[in-house]
Amino acid sequence: MDKSGEPKAKTSHSLNPVPGIIYDPEYKGEYDNTKLNDGLGISSWPATLMTLMGFVPPSDYDKSMVNLK
Numbered sequence: 139m140d141k142s143g144e145p146k147a148k149t150s151h152s153l154n155p156v157p158g159i160i161y162d163p164e165y166k167g168e169y170d171n172t173k174l175n176d177g178l179g180i181s182s183w184p185a186t187l188m189t190l191m192g193f194v195p196p197s198d199y200d201k202s203m204v205n206l207k
Contacts, residue, residue, distance in 0.1 A: 158183065160190070160203075167207060169189070169204040170204060174204065175201055175203055175205065178201065178203055181200040182200045182203050184199055185199040185200060185201060185203075186204060188202075189202040189204060189206065
């Protein structure tokens with residue numbers, strides 16, 4: 139709660155590293171799995187998942203963690 143008693147957004151989870159694992163047993167070299175893009179955070183997961191599923195993420199999404207080859 140803030141000083142006036144109103145609910146306040148908790149953002150501490152976005153200030154710390156959040157581990158994640160991409161498990162792709164059928165990986166056939168379609169994306170670079172050796173280096174992630176720089177400057178990423180938890181908000182990069184939606185674009186990453188869309189990329190891995192073969193969709194193009196909307197332009198207003200944060201950058202994907204992987205690059206297609």
